[in-house]
Amino acid sequence: MTDNAVNVARLSTTQDDFGTRLTALLAWEGVSDKQVAERVEEIIDAVRSRGDAAVIEYTNRLDRMQARDMSELTLGAARLREAYEGLPDAQREALAHAAERIRLYHQRQKPESWQYTEADGSVLGQKVTPLDRAGIYVPGGKAAYPSSVLMNAIPAHVAGVREIVMVVPTPDGVLNDLVLAAAHLAGVDYVFTVGGAQAVAALAYGTQSIPRVDKVVGPGNIYVATAKRAVFGQVGIDMIAGPSEILVVTDGETDPEWLAMDLFSQAEHDENAQAILVGWDAAHLDAVHAAIERLLPTMERESIIRESLASRGALIQCRDRDEALTIINRIAPEHLELSVGDPEAMAEGVRHAGAIFMGRYTAEVLGDYCAGPNHVLPTSGTARFSSPLGVYDFQKRSSLIHCSPEGAATLGRTASVLARGESLTAHARSAENRLGDT
Amino acid sequence: MTDNAVNVARLSTTQDDFGTRLTALLAWEGVSDKQVAERVEEIIDAVRSRGDAAVIEYTNRLDRMQARDMSELTLGAARLREAYEGLPDAQREALAHAAERIRLYHQRQKPESWQYTEADGSVLGQKVTPLDRAGIYVPGGKAAYPSSVLMNAIPAHVAGVREIVMVVPTPDGVLNDLVLAAAHLAGVDYVFTVGGAQAVAALAYGTQSIPRVDKVVGPGNIYVATAKRAVFGQVGIDMIAGPSEILVVTDGETDPEWLAMDLFSQAEHDENAQAILVGWDAAHLDAVHAAIERLLPTMERESIIRESLASRGALIQCRDRDEALTIINRIAPEHLELSVGDPEAMAEGVRHAGAIFMGRYTAEVLGDYCAGPNHVLPTSGTARFSSPLGVYDFQKRSSLIHCSPEGAATLGRTASVLARGESLTAHARSAENRLGDT
Numbered sequence: 001m002t003d004n005a006v007n008v009a010r011l012s013t014t015q016d017d018f019g020t021r022l023t024a025l026l027a028w029e030g031v032s033d034k035q036v037a038e039r040v041e042e043i044i045d046a047v048r049s050r051g052d053a054a055v056i057e058y059t060n061r062l063d064r065m066q067a068r069d070m071s072e073l074t075l076g077a078a079r080l081r082e083a084y085e086g087l088p089d090a091q092r093e094a095l096a097h098a099a100e101r102i103r104l105y106h107q108r109q110k111p112e113s114w115q116y117t118e119a120d121g122s123v124l125g126q127k128v129t130p131l132d133r134a135g136i137y138v139p140g141g142k143a144a145y146p147s148s149v150l151m152n153a154i155p156a157h158v159a160g161v162r163e164i165v166m167v168v169p170t171p172d173g174v175l176n177d178l179v180l181a182a183a184h185l186a187g188v189d190y191v192f193t194v195g196g197a198q199a200v201a202a203l204a205y206g207t208q209s210i211p212r213v214d215k216v217v218g219p220g221n222i223y224v225a226t227a228k229r230a231v232f233g234q235v236g237i238d239m240i241a242g243p244s245e246i247l248v249v250t251d252g253e254t255d256p257e258w259l260a261m262d263l264f265s266q267a268e269h270d271e272n273a274q275a276i277l278v279g280w281d282a283a284h285l286d287a288v289h290a291a292i293e294r295l296l297p298t299m300e301r302e303s304i305i306r307e308s309l310a311s312r313g314a315l316i317q318c319r320d321r322d323e324a325l326t327i328i329n330r331i332a333p334e335h336l337e338l339s340v341g342d343p344e345a346m347a348e349g350v351r352h353a354g355a356i357f358m359g360r361y362t363a364e365v366l367g368d369y370c371a372g373p374n375h376v377l378p379t380s381g382t383a384r385f386s387s388p389l390g391v392y393d394f395q396k397r398s399s400l401i402h403c404s405p406e407g408a409a410t411l412g413r414t415a416s417v418l419a420r421g422e423s424l425t426a427h428a429r430s431a432e433n434r435l436g437d438t
Numbered sequence: 439m440t441d442n443a444v445n446v447a448r449l450s451t452t453q454d455d456f457g458t459r460l461t462a463l464l465a466w467e468g469v470s471d472k473q474v475a476e477r478v479e480e481i482i483d484a485v486r487s488r489g490d491a492a493v494i495e496y497t498n499r500l501d502r503m504q505a506r507d508m509s510e511l512t513l514g515a516a517r518l519r520e521a522y523e524g525l526p527d528a529q530r531e532a533l534a535h536a537a538e539r540i541r542l543y544h545q546r547q548k549p550e551s552w553q554y555t556e557a558d559g560s561v562l563g564q565k566v567t568p569l570d571r572a573g574i575y576v577p578g579g580k581a582a583y584p585s586s587v588l589m590n591a592i593p594a595h596v597a598g599v600r601e602i603v604m605v606v607p608t609p610d611g612v613l614n615d616l617v618l619a620a621a622h623l624a625g626v627d628y629v630f631t632v633g634g635a636q637a638v639a640a641l642a643y644g645t646q647s648i649p650r651v652d653k654v655v656g657p658g659n660i661y662v663a664t665a666k667r668a669v670f671g672q673v674g675i676d677m678i679a680g681p682s683e684i685l686v687v688t689d690g691e692t693d694p695e696w697l698a699m700d701l702f703s704q705a706e707h708d709e710n711a712q713a714i715l716v717g718w719d720a721a722h723l724d725a726v727h728a729a730i731e732r733l734l735p736t737m738e739r740e741s742i743i744r745e746s747l748a749s750r751g752a753l754i755q756c757r758d759r760d761e762a763l764t765i766i767n768r769i770a771p772e773h774l775e776l777s778v779g780d781p782e783a784m785a786e787g788v789r790h791a792g793a794i795f796m797g798r799y800t801a802e803v804l805g806d807y808c809a810g811p812n813h814v815l816p817t818s819g820t821a822r823f824s825s826p827l828g829v830y831d832f833q834k835r836s837s838l839i840h841c842s843p844e845g846a847a848t849l850g851r852t853a854s855v856l857a858r859g860e861s862l863t864a865h866a867r868s869a870e871n872r873l874g875d876t
Contacts, residue, residue, distance in 0.1 A: 236823035355837035373837035385674035399811035
């Protein structure tokens with residue numbers, strides 16, 4: 001051990017207890033706290049019964065504000081544009097570049113309505129419509145990320161949502177102009193500077209000033225997550241996100257310093273973030289370990305990275321690329337970086353991952369900001385059954401059925417038999433009414 | 439009032455308090471009960487820690503069974519086929535007809551993977567993959583509906599799910615052969631005859647005999663719904679359904695007895711089901727009311743229908759078709775029957791509905807069984823933001839990003855500026871590593 005020694009778990013698939021160790025490494029129980037849940041219930045009840053007044057009270061108390069009415073907590077489109085125009089050139093151009101790319105990618109994602117006509121003239125199909133109104137939650141304070149605004153609001157805008165409302169807490173009245181500028185670019189209609197469970201409750205149920213939305217998306221702290229879970233069903237919500245994760249697979253040919261920095265880029269998010277490297281070249285894993293030790297002292301967020309790597313990071317040695325694939329599909333990572341020579345071939349075998357970054361040049365962070373695909377991705381193994389946030393999250397479908405008289409007769413006979421098998425005779429008789437003389 | 443008088447609310451949009459009355463009529467709070475939640479937590483904990491043994495204990499106690507091990511609670515593919523082959527001809531043919539139509543419709547719904555190449559050689563796309571394993575919950579006892587098996591399992595099968603596991607409680611050991619036959623047709627791989635929260639927990643976490651699934655779908659009682667809500671995040675779930683609803687719109691030209699029976703077909707589900715008729719022809723609404731009074735005494739489920747109509751039904755008179763559309767979009771009904779002469783034109787204006795049944799011949803019940811579209815639909819106004827169960831519920835997407843060296847340099851510059859704006863310097867440096875000499 002040198003002075004720079006970094007404590008990061010070294011696992012190998014040849015260890016007898018590898019499966020158990022991997023499971024322990026991945027274990028993450030979603031946040032759930034009885035006291036928080038009770039407090040959130042209280043806030044939701046207050047907002048439902050007293051509307052604006054309750055939202056203002058909680059905001060003044062929790063964010064140390066002195067608002068007298070909601071107009072002081074409301075920012076219109078003009079204020080958002082102003083923030084955008086006032087940015088330094090480099091930031092304004094970078095934000096616009098990112099927004100444009102995210103928009104182009106998401107436009108490809110739009111599902112279309114469809115229908116078909118059967119031989120007897122009956123028509124079947126599915127109609128796709130946007131939500132009327134979406135609510136975007138944006139955290140305030142230190143985790144205020146303009147990229148999150150772009151990633152949450154642009155899919156809603158591309159989907160054709162009529163009105164996009166954003167909420168963002170501004171503790172002590174501090175506004176983040178980058179966040180407001182991103183809202184302008186993303187098509188947000190207006191902003192309320194409120195946060196916490198009170199903001200989620202207001203979006204879910206509506207108040208005198210804050211309109212009820214159909215879906216609430218966006219990250220937040222435990223109060224926000226608990227409130228979203230509580231209002232689920234009244235409105236739609238996106239996934240409750242766990243800590244960010246990356247799984248990097250290396251074939252031994254990528255610069256160890258690049259890989260070390262890629263791992264750091266997840267680990268710097270917070271102490272619970274998870275950065276894992278998998279490879280089949282032992283000497284190369286050692287080289288990455290050495291690069292980690294060399295580079296870590298140069299990092300602004302050194303202590304967060306050090307803690308994240310020690311508590312949740314790992315370098316895993318496996319036998320070959322097939323075994324790497326098994327590990328990938330076992331982990332179902334949020335971010336998967338395939339730092340290998342033939343990433344397309346390897347990606348074929350990937351069944352579960354939020355986003356796949358292919359090849360040595362595709363740093364995961366490019367996807368965080370501006371490659372185009374969404375950075376809101378399923379965490380904690382939920383890529384087994386869920387998808388990146390997308391245009392489809394801001395649309396819904398309605399089935400279309402238009403039977404011809406002939407079609408109604410054919411289907412009616414089948415429906416009648418099945419309904420009687422379920423002892424639902426009104427169902428049967430409703431179908432039988434349309435049998436005609438056939 | 440005659441002897442046959444049926445108590446069903448008559449509303450009119452000209453009433454001053456129409457908005458309030460409509461809101462009261464629609465009010466439905468999702469099930470949530472502290473004692474049930476605690477009991478369910480207990481069951482989940484027991485299944486997580488003791489696996490099969492806990493499942494067997496709860497099943498023996500709650501369903502009055504005497505199983506000694508899980509093999510006695512397991513039905514393989516052969517048993518399902520046997521059930522199908524043993525059905526009376528009419529039922530076997532009706533079930534096969536329904537299954538075939540549902541399969542054909544859902545095949546049209548399959549999303550495809552896509553990708554595109556940019557000018558600098560970078561590739562972006564999205565890869566669609568099926569879930570590895572899905573769990574279908576099927577209620578036992580009086581609400582054992584073979585049509586539910588088809589509607590829940592066929593989309594999973596069409597999606598390409600590798601293994602479809604069904605659970606169905608069999609209180610006192612009573613098996614429903616129609617349900618097993620439907621499982622055979624729908625592509626279910628095997629069945630466990632267990633139910634309740636213990637079945638949901640077993641599917642979510644896995645036991646020695648019951649494999650962990652990636653998503654649990656299907657209706658159930660309050661224990662099942664509470665358990666699904668509790669395991670959400672560990673696995674995917676479908677919506678927690680409220681009572682079934684229909685909104686029928688009439689232009690005054692459809693046979694009043696047909697409309698009465700269509701309303702009954704929802705009302706007979708249970709006392710909380712909701713059947714509403716909207717029209718702008720007062721004399722016609724009177725005629726439907728009279729048909730209701732004439733036909734109700736002839737119904738097998740008369741008392742359920744009577745109670746449902748009295749507590750949650752309504753005949754609503756509006757001014758014209760535009761006002762009918764406003765009411766439709768306010769209600770966002772699960773089932774919408776447009777019993778009008780030009781349903782396509784009217785459907786254009788419908789923004790929120792689970793399924794739209796167009797024209798006088800398209801009885802809603804045809805959709806319950808065999809038209810093709812799914813009968814698992816968003817209830818209680820959730821059609822504002824959610825969709826029918828579909829193939830897309832059994833697949834997920836992974837973003838694909840493969841940057842060329844040139845693409846990585848272009849994106850890297852933008853990412854670097856934005857990352858430094860967010861004070862995430864490892865992000866910035868990871869991008870900067872790939873800038874090359876440009």
